[in-house]
Amino acid sequence: MTAVQEASPATADVVAAGRRRRARRRLLVHVGLAVAVVVALVLSLVLGRTVYPLSDVVAVIMGADVDGASFTVGTLRLPRALTGLMVGLAFGLAGSTFQTMLRNPLASPDVIGISSGASAAAVIGILVLDLSPSAVSAFATVVALLTALVIYLLAYRQGVANTRLILVGIGISSMLASVVSYVLSGAAAWDMQVAMRWLTGNLNGATYERLLPLLLAVVVLTPVLLRLTRDLEALRLGDQTAAALGVPVERVRVLLIVCAVALMAFGTAAAGPIAFVAFLSGPITARILGPVGSPVLASGLFGALLVLVADFVAQYALGTRFPVGVITGALGAPFLIYLLVRSQRTGGVM
Amino acid sequence: MTSDHTLAAAGLSLGYGDRTVVDDLDLVIPPGKVTAIVGANASGKSTVLKAMSRLLAPRTGAVLLDGKEIHRTPTKEVARTLGLLPQSPVAPEGIAVADLVGRGRHPHQGMLSRWSAEDDAAVARALEVTGTADLADRAVDELSGGQRQRVWIAMVLAQETDVLLLDEPTTFLDVAHQVEVLDLLTDLNRELGTTIVMVLHDLNLAARYADHLVAIRDGALYACGEAAEVLTRECVADVFGLSSVVVPDPTCGKPMVLPLGRHHVAEGHRTVPA
Structure with a gap:
């Protein structure tokens, strides 16, 4: 063990080979997930009560007028599938960003209160203020952003400590849940059903109009988030290590939080807080990807795949049409328990 | 090849919340040498290291890396000159x-x-x-x-980086691994000229491996210099509140601290007051 000026070529080869192997695996997983998302998207356009041939679907997308297909595919299935894809992408990106940044798989934005901000706003908007669907979306977005700001400020004390952020978030989340229960308990039966559908998260109300704000948010925020993943990877080594490596820790953290919360807020406004998508995507993707780099983009792709598949199952596989959130919720709860049991054994670091 | 970077603290005051930990500290790190910072628990030695590596912003005063205020230099630029291994x-x-x-x-x-x-x-x-x-x-x-x-x-x-700061790099290691890590850091210093600053708990290893020893008491500089000048019976009593006998280390001639507790001490040493 002595200091040397040049490493032996053998060591350099091992290092380079390991790096190429990790890069190959990253590429493989991302391409695989992207292909699966495209396949799921196409299938959700083709399949349904009526099956349209792929040529009809393509024709409708190109703008041609096809008898029957123009309405079913163009007006119903396409905005629904695109909304599912975008919401899943937004939730997957946001969830994994939070979990990676806070180094805790339980720290996804839906667990730490940001979705509950949107939910409380939506319930109040529907039941108390009697707002139109698009006004409910806008109101939910704004309140989700405000909730995140409140959580951040309450957790702030010379920088934000991870545990404090999670605990404050869980506290705020419970408070907002009781607001939701309070408002629901005084609601008329019909309104209540609308509110419950919103709270479960569903894609039935998907229109191009409601999709547009989310689409813009995803197009603007995803590149910003992806540019930050290099610094995010450094943050995984601990705040002090990251700072020593030249990462402006607090600024990066604020940017990451803003991007992730905005994605979460716009996604929730478009389709409700589809249960557990943000929470599930990160840890599952981390298993698929392995320890070869940032799980954020892959998690976004997985989220998109999860919502598309879960919505298809919810619509056609169970006899009755369920909101997509019922399926993701049914998958998510056991997974949450699994994570908790596992984290007791390993210490819970992601 | 690299011993020309300078690191110093001037009039440095540090604290958390309402608590002041370090008050008006002046410290010069000798370039191209191995420096060890020693002090009792909560004496502020790790806080000083955090400030020297720009992780903690000073209340007043400044840390100067090559004469420039480290907290006002772009953090990535600092990271190409100064590295830090935090405690955990x-x-x-x-x-x-x-x-x-x-x-x-x-x-x-x-x-x-x-x-x-x-x-x-x-x-x-x-x-x-x-x-x-x-x-x-x-x-x-x-x-x-x-x-x-x-x-x-x-x-x-x-x-x-040409300057390397380490916060208790030997904690949780058994004695063989402690020596191994300190030997490695010495190799780096001797062969690449890396300036090394580390917080160490073990006084005897600190005395043996450091060219320059810095003793911190209550957030202030108690003494600094070569181990033989700094690590005396008075120093151990003042900095750690511990009675001791300091003898030359038979393996290297540097000072070696033998603590005097209340038990297991032979008659002749009993009378030494703290």
């Missing part, structure tokens, strides 16, 4: 040794410039220097404590 860094689950060591290249890579052959070479050098080359593809969480500490040192070495 976190290894992401399952990460490979070479991957973790590669994270040390962060300050040398731009937003757009991707991984270069120079980065691979730096990682390979860091692995060889720390004797971890044969662990390159292993997962960090499978390693023993001593191996893991060498891997973390390899990560800060891959950063290729």
Whole structure:
């Protein structure tokens, strides 16, 4: 063990080979997930009560007028599938960003209160203020952003400590849940059903109009988030290590939080807080990807795949049409328990 | 080749919340030497190291790296000159040794410039220097404590900084691994001229391995200089509140501290007051 000026070529080869192997695996997983998302998207356009041939679907997308297909595919299935894809992408990106940044798989934005901000706003908007669907979306977005700001400020004390952020978030989340229960308990039966559908998260109300704000948010925020993943990877080594490596820790953290919360807020406004998508995507993707780099983009792709598949199952596989959130919720709860049991054994670091 | 970077604190006051930990500290780190900072628990020694590595902003005063205020210099620029190994860094689950060591290249890579052959070479050098080359593809969480500490040192070495700060690099290691880590740091200092500053708990190892010893008491500089001048019976009594006998270390001639507790002390030494 002595200091040397040049490493032996053998060591350099091992290092380079390991790096190429990790890069190959990253590429493989991302391409695989992207292909699966495209396949799921196409299938959700083709399949349904009526099956349209792929040529009809393509024709409708190109703008041609096809008898029957123009309405079913163009007006119903396409905005629904695109909304599912975008919401899943937004939730997957946001969830994994939070979990990676806070180094805790339980720290996804839906667990730490940001979705509950949107939910409380939506319930109040529907039941108390009697707002139109698009006004409910806008109101939910704004309140989700405000909730995140409140959580951040309450957790702030010379920088934000991870545990404090999670605990404050869980506290705020419970408070907002009781607001939701309070408002629901005084609601008329019909309104209540609308509110419950919103709270479960569903894609039935998907229109191009409601999709547009989310689409813009995803197009603007995803590149910003992806540019930050290099610094995010450094943050995984601990705040002090990251700072020593030249990462402006607090600024990066604020940017990451803003991007992730905005994605979460716009996604929730478009389709409700589809249960557990943000929470599930990160840890599952981390298993698929392995320890070869940032799980954020892959998690976004997985989220998109999860919502598309879960919505298809919810619509056609169970006899009755369920909101997509019922399926993701049914998958998510056991997974949450699994994570908790596992984290007791390993210490819970992601 | 690299001993021309200077690091100093001038009129440095530090604290957390309402609590002042360090008040008006002046400290000059000798370039190209190994410096050890010693002091009692909560004396502020780790706080000083945090400020010297720009992790903690000073209340008043400044830390000067090459004469420039470190807190006003772009953090990435600082990271190319000054590296820090904190006390408890976190290894992401399952990460490979070479991957973790590669994270040390962060300050040398731009937003757009991707991984270069120079980065691979730096990682390979860091692995060889720390004797971890044969662990390159292993997962960090499978390693023993001593191996893991060498891997973390390899990560800060891959950063290729001329000044290296370490916060208690030997904690949680058995005595053999402590010596191994300190030997490695000495190699770096002697062969590459790296300026090394470390917080150490073990006074005898600090005395043996440091060219320059800094004793901190209650957030103020108590004494600094060569171990023989600094580490005296009075110093140990004042800084640690501990009676002791200080004798020359038979293996190197540096001072060696033998603590005097209330028990297991022969008659002749009993009377020494604290």
